[in-house]
Amino acid sequence: MDFSFFGELLEEEREITPEVTEGYRNLWVAAEAADGTLPPSTLEAIGQAREIANQIGVYVWASLLGDGVEPLAQQLIAYGADRVLVADSPSLAEYQPEVYVKILADLVGQHRPEMLLMPATSLGNDLAPRLAQRLNTGLISHCLKLTLDMSERLLLGTCPALGGEVYHTFACPQARPQMATLEPGYFRIPSADPYRSGEVKRVDLDLGGVTGRLSWLEREASVELPPVPLSRAKIVVSAGRGMGDAEGFALVQRLAEVLGAALVGSRGAFDEGWIPEDRIVGVGGQFIAPDLYIACGLSGDIYHYFGVQSARCIVAINPDENAPIMKVAHMAVVGDARQVIPAMLNALGR
Amino acid sequence: MRMVIPIKQILDPAGITVRRDKERIFINREEYIIDPGSKAALEAALRLKEERDQAETIAISLGPARTDDALREALAMGCDAAYLLSDPAFEEADLSVATLILAAAVRKLGGADLILVGRQSGDTGAGQIGPRLAEALGYAQVTDVYALAVENGAARTTRRWGKGYATVQVQLPAVVTVAPEAFPPRYPHGARIMNAYREWNVPVWGCADLNLEPSSLTPLLTFRGESFPPPLEPERFRGNPTTVAQEVITALTLHKLINPGGGSHGL
Numbered sequence: 020m021d022f023s024f025f026g027e028l029l030e031e032e033r034e035i036t037p038e039v040t041e042g043y044r045n046l047w048v049a050a051e052a053a054d055g056t057l058p059p060s061t062l063e064a065i066g067q068a069r070e071i072a073n074q075i076g077v078y079v080w081a082s083l084l085g086d087g088v089e090p091l092a093q094q095l096i097a098y099g100a101d102r103v104l105v106a107d108s109p110s111l112a113e114y115q116p117e118v119y120v121k122i123l124a125d126l127v128g129q130h131r132p133e134m135l136l137m138p139a140t141s142l143g144n145d146l147a148p149r150l151a152q153r154l155n156t157g158l159i160s161h162c163l164k165l166t167l168d169m170s171e172r173l174l175l176g177t178c179p180a181l182g183g184e185v186y187h188t189f190a191c192p193q194a195r196p197q198m199a200t201l202e203p204g205y206f207r208i209p210s211a212d213p214y215r216s217g218e219v220k221r222v223d224l225d226l227g228g229v230t231g232r233l234s235w236l237e238r239e240a241s242v243e244l245p246p247v248p249l250s251r252a253k254i255v256v257s258a259g260r261g262m263g264d265a266e267g268f269a270l271v272q273r274l275a276e277v278l279g280a281a282l283v284g285s286r287g288a289f290d291e292g293w294i295p296e297d298r299i300v301g302v303g304g305q306f307i308a309p310d311l312y313i314a315c316g317l318s319g320d321i322y323h324y325f326g327v328q329s330a331r332c333i334v335a336i337n338p339d340e341n342a343p344i345m346k347v348a349h350m351a352v353v354g355d356a357r358q359v360i361p362a363m364l365n366a367l368g369r
Numbered sequence: 370m371r372m373v374i375p376i377k378q379i380l381d382p383a384g385i386t387v388r389r390d391k392e393r394i395f396i397n398r399e400e401y402i403i404d405p406g407s408k409a410a411l412e413a414a415l416r417l418k419e420e421r422d423q424a425e426t427i428a429i430s431l432g433p434a435r436t437d438d439a440l441r442e443a444l445a446m447g448c449d450a451a452y453l454l455s456d457p458a459f460e461e462a463d464l465s466v467a468t469l470i471l472a473a474a475v476r477k478l479g480g481a482d483l484i485l486v487g488r489q490s491g492d493t494g495a496g497q498i499g500p501r502l503a504e505a506l507g508y509a510q511v512t513d514v515y516a517l518a519v520e521n522g523a524a525r526t527t528r529r530w531g532k533g534y535a536t537v538q539v540q541l542p543a544v545v546t547v548a549p550e551a552f553p554p555r556y557p558h559g560a561r562i563m564n565a566y567r568e569w570n571v572p573v574w575g576c577a578d579l580n581l582e583p584s585s586l587t588p589l590l591t592f593r594g595e596s597f598p599p600p601l602e603p604e605r606f607r608g609n610p611t612t613v614a615q616e617v618i619t620a621l622t623l624h625k626l627i628n629p630g631g632g633s634h635g636l
């Protein structure tokens with residue numbers, strides 16, 4: 020008889036119960052402070068950590084690094100942390116990847132958290148992969164959703180792929196801690212309970228000679244971006260003859276500006292002299308595939324629609340419910356664009 | 370100055386249709402391109418090279434045999450050399466394994482002053498390779514960079530930081546990840562395209578060349594499935610313009626199609 024499959028079974032067994040995962044407990048959030056407050060992204064991460072911790076019956080720990088950040092520790096407790104490790108020092112005033120990695124890696128080594136969550140901010144996106152590499156563990160980045168596989172006590176992170184068209188879910192079965200970064204705006208901010216109790220502990224800084232290699236020269240720099248080619252614009256705003264006159268067209272222009280969108284139009288808008296020929300969308304013009312296409316005052320027959328059919332979301336503003344564009348739009352706004360656009364600008368705070 | 374540019378080849382998104390309603394991905398045309406982030410990294414490197422006399426740009430890529438095309442395109446754009454990192458043992462590589470392989474290749478090349486990669490790739494978009502590679506090699510790092518200059522052993526960068534930008538100087542050697550929107554790539558030079566295939570050699574490095582043990586290349590992450598964002602159900606908005614406008618803005622914000630509060634880089 021062939022018993023070779025026994026060997027395979029044993030192999031598998033060995034893979035599922037690795038020793039490395041033993042002794043790792045509790046759930047951590049690497050909190051961030053910005054301008055003396057806890058940004059929403061950090062509160063979202065605390066809230067998510069609390070939910071997961073309740074499910075598996077562990078504590079939520081938060082680390083907080085920076086200069087003058089200690090007063091914020093109590094807030095982290097109010098939002099759901101049980102214990103906050105604070106590294107508060109003038110030497111941490113500026114973010115230095117190597118220094119932050121050193122401090123967090125030492126803390127992780129000492130306290131062995133089972134999972135470590137960070138917000139996917141500029142800082143988190145810079146720090147988390149470097150920390151994961153130092154800790155020799157896996158990182159699921161830009162998560163939109165976190166769930167648990169209770170059978171194996173695994174964190175499952177769902178993140179966007181193909182520019183958000185598809186979601187992929189990953190787990191880190193072997194290495195610890197299981198790390199994830201959380202995309203800001205996708206998780207609920209918990210409500211604060213000022214009476215919640217927890218412990219704040221100051222960390223003794225031992226940088227072991229590690230120094231930063233960055234010099235932060237200017238906080239308020241500006242950049243001039245090259246124009247985005249139409250074919251790659253994420254948001255495109257489009258005008259048609261229905262905008263009536265130059266004044267109506269100017270509203271569409273303004274909407275494009277406020278949304279940081281590319282401006283195009285129909286053949287009708289070209290005939291009116293509002294847009295140049297290379298900005299006509301349709302079979303006789305440009306083919307585009309933005310995430311969002313806002314069609315203002317255009318009928319959108321097949322000649323036009325063909326050029327924009329790959330758009331992920333089409334919004335049409337038109338008083339005529341039976342205009343072709345209204346039938347293919349994901350959001351069909353029945354109304355006068357000359358009234359709706361100013362109201363939209365208003366709703367956008369402009 | 371030696372610059373190494375790890376590039377990634379991806380399926381051309383133009384040949385892919387995602388049907389959320391059918392929960393399926395249709396590959397209409399299986400064509401591969403250089404990832405836009407990688408192309409921006411190549412562009413950033415070539416601009417730095419043009420500014421100085423002594424500069425070397427080396428493209429490397431981890432992938433199957435077809436990745437040779439991407440490397441030849443990098444040569445046609447102006448790179449001086451290209452290496453393909455390919456081995457049956459590399460096939461299952463996740464980000465941590467890819468880091469080991471790329472770091473081994475950089476070491477074999479004798480190190481680099483500057484490593485340029487895209488901020489995030491267009492397919493998986495994890496954005497991990499840059500910082501992971503910096504850690505593996507012990508280099509400094511700056512991510513999400515929109516402008517870049519190199520002088521006296523340091524790189525001066527303008528990087529995204531929160532909702533704005535900051536100017537940060539970094540000591541070399543360093544890994545810099547670039548924002549694709551800031552470095553629109555050049556077209557390959559016609560004559561160089563011919564040469565890229567006829568004259569230049571793209572060596573292939575495998576485990577043995579890189580001194581890697583196949584057993585050390587165990588991925589840390591496992592794939593647990595694919596899902597789809599909910600399809601957009603057609604919706605009609607009627608009534609008072611003010612109310613309607615508010616509803617539309619809310620719907621667009623909920624679907625993450627617009628972000629009235631600032632970019633996804635915000636805090």
Ligand SMILES: Cc1cc2nc3c(=O)[nH]c(=O)nc-3n(C[C@H](O)[C@H](O)[C@H](O)COP(=O)(O)OP(=O)(O)OC[C@H]3O[C@@H](n4cnc5c(N)ncnc54)[C@H](O)[C@@H]3O)c2cc1C
Nearest residue numbers: 259260261285286287301302303304316317318322339356
């Ligand atoms: C071979 C061929 C190729 C073509 N190629 C193209 C092409 O590539 N691209 C292209 O665009 N066209 C093309 N056309 C032309 C196309 O058929 C349409 O005639 C053109 O797109 C119409 O432009 P329009 O929607 O701006 O104007 P109209 O068709 O006049 O539509 C105006 C719309 O505005 C609406 N409206 C009126 N008042 C308001 C208001 N206050 N607020 C909001 N909406 C209002 C109306 O209800 C109407 O739906 C082509 C035609 C042919 C024959």
